[in-house]
């Protein structure tokens with residue numbers, strides 16, 4: 001796997017975790033479960049996750065960081081999106097068939113601009 | 121929706137070999153049959169969640185969980201370890217029973233939180249640790265889930 005893609009993937013997962021921890025509106029939210037069942041402090045967890053996210057963002061190459069900033073601000077689904085059965089889950093458009101399904105190269109979707117990750 | 125629907129016999133391992141927290145997490149991840157690189161990323165994410173606070177909820181049970189792009193749908197697994205291992209659980213007791221739950225960040229059917237909630241609910245039942253200790257086959261684990269109707 002491309003090392004920058006690995007950082008992007010981890011960032012995406014951390015952000016998903018943080019966003020979920022912040023949400024209070026769901027019927028049985030992740031925040032509630034984390035606090036009630038696992039007895040962790042959501043506020044402390046958010047601070048820890050945020051620090052880790054900033055640390056990892058600093059590890060992105062400048063050109064990757066530029067696209068990352070562009071797409072993470074614009075796309076609620078995140079800066080890396082999975083491609084499942086050839087479909088980009090950022091914009092639900094089929095990826096060009098000529099594109100090899102490999103995560104060894106860092107690629108993005110021409111449709112929505114997000115980095116893509118091919119899920120087996 | 122019942123918990124039973126999410127488990128299959130090949131995602132259940134009643135004789136985990138790992139002797140420490142990390143080994144057991146890796147063994148549980150192995151039940152998903154993911155590519156090696158994905159396993160590594162998932163392990164890192166689970167560890168990050170554990171760093172926020174142990175998922176050991178007491179009475180010998182832990183529910184490691186996280187969201188990760190390396191899975192394309194909700195995945196669950198169950199593992200049992202005898203003798204129990206230290207997992208920094210909230211009651212400081214060692215852990216024998218592990219429910220692993222992983223879902224992608226964008227999940228069409230939104231099953232992750234309900235499933236996590238149901239597993240937590242199951243684990244609160246007073247006879248569950250003893251029942252989990254007594255099962256002898258993966259099929260019996262599935263029967264227990266059906267019987268509990270969670």
Ligand SMILES: [Zn+2]
Pocket residue numbers: 088089090091092093109110111112113114
């Ligand atoms: Zn797209």
